[in-house]
Amino acid sequence: MKFVLNRELVEENSLAADTTLLRYLREYRRLCGTKEGCASGDCGACTVLLGALEDGRIRYRAVNACITPLAAANRRHLVTIESLSNSGRLHPAQREILEHHGSQCGFCTPGIVMSLAGLYQQLLTDNGPQPDRTQVCEAISGNLCRCTGYRPIIDAGLKMVRAPDESHRLDAQAQIDQLASIGHTETPPGYFQPANRKELQQALAENPDAHLIAGGTDLMLEVTQRCRPLNTIIDLSRVAELRRIDERDGFIHLGAALSYREMESFFADRSPSIRTLLERIGSRQIRNRGTLGGNIANASPIADLPPLLLALDALVTLADAQGNEYHMPLSDFYRGYKKTALGNAQYLAEIRFPAHTLSDFHRAYKVSKRREDDISAVMAAIRLRTGAGKCGEVFTEVRIAFGGMAATPVRVAAAESALLGRALEDEDALNTALAAIATTLQPIGDVRASAAYRMQIAQNLLRSAWQSLPQQRIGKRAAEVRHA
Numbered sequence: 001m002k003f004v005l006n007r008e009l010v011e012e013n014s015l016a017a018d019t020t021l022l023r024y025l026r027e028y029r030r031l032c033g034t035k036e037g038c039a040s041g042d043c044g045a046c047t048v049l050l051g052a053l054e055d056g057r058i059r060y061r062a063v064n065a066c067i068t069p070l071a072a073a074n075r076r077h078l079v080t081i082e083s084l085s086n087s088g089r090l091h092p093a094q095r096e097i098l099e100h101h102g103s104q105c106g107f108c109t110p111g112i113v114m115s116l117a118g119l120y121q122q123l124l125t126d127n128g129p130q131p132d133r134t135q136v137c138e139a140i141s142g143n144l145c146r147c148t149g150y151r152p153i154i155d156a157g158l159k160m161v162r163a164p165d166e167s168h169r170l171d172a173q174a175q176i177d178q179l180a181s182i183g184h185t186e187t188p189p190g191y192f193q194p195a196n197r198k199e200l201q202q203a204l205a206e207n208p209d210a211h212l213i214a215g216g217t218d219l220m221l222e223v224t225q226r227c228r229p230l231n232t233i234i235d236l237s238r239v240a241e242l243r244r245i246d247e248r249d250g251f252i253h254l255g256a257a258l259s260y261r262e263m264e265s266f267f268a269d270r271s272p273s274i275r276t277l278l279e280r281i282g283s284r285q286i287r288n289r290g291t292l293g294g295n296i297a298n299a300s301p302i303a304d305l306p307p308l309l310l311a312l313d314a315l316v317t318l319a320d321a322q323g324n325e326y327h328m329p330l331s332d333f334y335r336g337y338k339k340t341a342l343g344n345a346q347y348l349a350e351i352r353f354p355a356h357t358l359s360d361f362h363r364a365y366k367v368s369k370r371r372e373d374d375i376s377a378v379m380a381a382i383r384l385r386t387g388a389g390k391c392g393e394v395f396t397e398v399r400i401a402f403g404g405m406a407a408t409p410v411r412v413a414a415a416e417s418a419l420l421g422r423a424l425e426d427e428d429a430l431n432t433a434l435a436a437i438a439t440t441l442q443p444i445g446d447v448r449a450s451a452a453y454r455m456q457i458a459q460n461l462l463r464s465a466w467q468s469l470p471q472q473r474i475g476k477r478a479a480e481v482r483h484a
Contacts, residue, residue, distance in 0.1 A: 001074040002185045004178045005029070006083035012070065017190035018223045018230040021065035021073060022046045025080060033081035033110045034065055037144075039224040041067045041217055041286055042373065044143035047111035049118050051077035051171060053179050057125060058171035061261070061288035062118040064142075067220040068289060069213070071191045071235065075182050077175055081110040084117055091168055093117040096156035104147035112143045115284070116157050121170050123161055131161045141372035142283020193235045197242075197319070200347070203234050204321035208345035210234045214242075214257045215289035217282070218298050236293070242349060252355050256293025256348040263292060271358050277308060280366050283373040293348045296330070299338045299408065302376050302448075306330065306409035308364055310401035311381035312353040318342060319349040334408035360385045360397070363465035367457055369448070377449035379403035380461040384469070386424060395419045400433070404449075405441045405458055412440050415462070430466050434459045 002011045015024065022039075025031040025048070037045035046065040050073060051058035058077050084091035090098070093116035103109040119131060119139040131139075136157035145153065187193045192207065194200040203210070210232040213219050222228040236242055242257035245266050252270075254263070260278050264287070267274040281287055281295075281304050295305045296316070314330040318341065326341075330351070333341050342348065361384045368374040385397035398416040403409045414436035422429035443454035 001071060001187050002182045003073040003075060004077040004175055005073075006078070006080060007175065009178045009181075011185075013186060013188055015070060015188050016229070016231075017069075017071070017188050017233045018220075019070045019188070020220065020223065021048060021063075021068045021070055021078070024070045025065060031080050031082050035107055035110055036066055037107065037111075039066045040221055041282075042144070043108070043111070044115065044140075044283065044285060045108050045111040047114040047118075047143065047285060048081075049077075049079040049114060049121070049170065051079065051175075051179075053176070056176070058176060058179065059125060060118055060121050060170060062115050062139075062142075062285050063289050064217075064285045066224060067217055069191070069216055069220065069233070069235070071187050071193060071233075072216075072237070072289075074185060074187055074193060075179065077171070077179055079114075079117075079170055081114055084113065086168060091117055091120075092160045092165065093120055093156075096160045097153065100152040100156040100159065102149065102152040102156045104145070104149045108143060108145050108147075112140055112145070112153055115140045115143050116160060117170070118284075119157070120160055120164070120168070123164050124166060124169055125171075131157075133158060136161070138279070138372075139284060142285040187235075190232045191235065192233065193238050195238050196240055197323070197349075200234070200236070200239050201321050201323055204345045204347070207232050207234065208321065212236060212297075212347055214291040214294045215259065215286075217286050217290040218294060218300075236347065237291070242293070247355055250355055251352040252358075254292055254351045256291065256296075256350060258292050260287035260290050260292070273362060273364065274308070274358075277304065277364050277366065280304070280371070286373070292351060296333070296351065297340060297342060297348045299334060299340050301337065301406060301408055302379065302404045303409060304366060304376060304379055304403070306334075307379045307381040307401040307403045309351065309353065310409060310411050311362070311364075311383040311399040312357045313399070314351055314353040316348060317350040317352075318346050320347075321345045325349065331411060334410075337407035357383060361469070363461075363468070365461045365464075367449075367461075375448065377404055378443075378454050378457045378461070379409075380458060382462060382465045384419075384465070389421070389423065391423055393424050394421055395424065396421075400437075400462060402441065402458055404454060405443045410441070412437055414440050424469050430463065434462060437462065 035045040037043035041064040048065045049060040051060040093113045192203040214236045236257045242255040244255045264278045318326040363382045365380045367378040381401045383399040386393045387396040398419045400415045401411045415433040418433035443451045445451040
């Protein structure tokens with residue numbers, strides 16, 4: 001594999017398939033400015049920038065080096081803290097952190113500087129409006145400062161973006177030329193990086209027991225937290241067919257290898273509420289790598305997107321090494337705790353849902369201890385459609401789905417039936433639905449929440465959605481994500 005490391009074109013083909021960027025940088029290149037804080041993608045101390053050629057420029061994304069495979073840098077520009085300064089001049093992110101006294105113990109500082117540098121480069125590339133405080137905070141939402149010195153860090157970020165200077169572009173022509181010169185390259189032994197479904201099928205046929213990876217934000221924890229080697233890996237992130245997103249034939253089609261960040265852009269106009277929910281998933285670094293398919297196939301009962309997709313009547317497409325496809329409702333995909341319908345040498349190819357569901361009344365709630373970069377205790381998604389009945393407006397379609405309330409993300413059919421066909425203001429129907437939640441679901445207690453808390457929250461969220469109905473015009477795009 002070949003990539004540009006800072007300003008140097010390098011080739012690496014001898015390292016293990018599961019080698020992380022962080023280990024490579026620190027142990028093999030002695031670039032120790034990139035720190036290891038958590039080795040799980042939570043603290044951001046290891047933040048680096050990965051850039052890919054797009055329309056003649058290099059577009060960079062901040063990623064956590066601790067859980068990103070080295071092979072993800074293949075044909076990419078990898079930027080670390082050591083190369084930010086230009087001809088002896090500090091990068092604006094470095095300079096403003098220094099001048100605003102934004103570094104205390106200093107351990108987290110390189111990661112914070114890299115996140116701010118990513119925001120600065122995005123400003124230069126997009127030539128957009130000056131980022132505000134919210135955008136600066138979002139850029140560093142995946143960086144933890146245990147000294148809690150956030151005010152000077154935010155002030156430094158705000159000062160940094162006031163006067164963008166083209167001389168601090170990371171994608172100098174030399175780096176663009178270096179990337180453009182890289183043709184087809186081999187990846188490390190045991191690491192396969194297909195570019196299309198034909199190559200993917202071949203890799204699966206030859207390696208049916210390989211680990212499938214897209215973003216790796218969960219799978220790589222096997223390496224960093226459990227010390228479990230991943231000897232054979234098939235990377236889905238470069239498969240073109242799995243990265244498509246469009247609206248056709250009355251459905252929204254989402255490729256399974258789409259990153260959360262790519263989905264944010266798509267839903268910005270179509271459904272700002274879904275974009276808001278996507279912005280609640282992990283941190284910017286996680287959203288730049290994590291994928292829709294990974295969130296679903298991981299089969300975690302507290303995954304953020306499955307409840308929403310269940311409420312939208314999503315369908316999934318599975319495929320195998322022979323090119324066969326299998327279609328099923330998402331509700332049939334989950335077979336038990338951490339178990340799915342995926343068989344050996346199969347992968348999740350696409351998720352789709354009816355486009356008209358975006359026009360229904362929605363509520364989506366993520367309940368967590370922190371707003372950014374946290375795992376939900378309870379996730380709820382509620383979709384309601386109404387129509388004329390004999391005695392006024394009644395519910396004509398009801399979807400109520402939860403995460404964190406059972407062994408899998410689940411719809412509560414009994415609660416849906418309790419509301420279906422009933423008037424919007426019928427509180428008896430609501431109470432029946434609330435009782436159905438209590439009798440149907442059996443949440444567990446853990447470090448995030450007790451079982452009793454989860455049950456009370458789930459019922460309260462349905463009541464909250466129901467109480468907001470009289471103030472909404474049903475049929476409009478009223479989706480809203482709230483942090484409870």
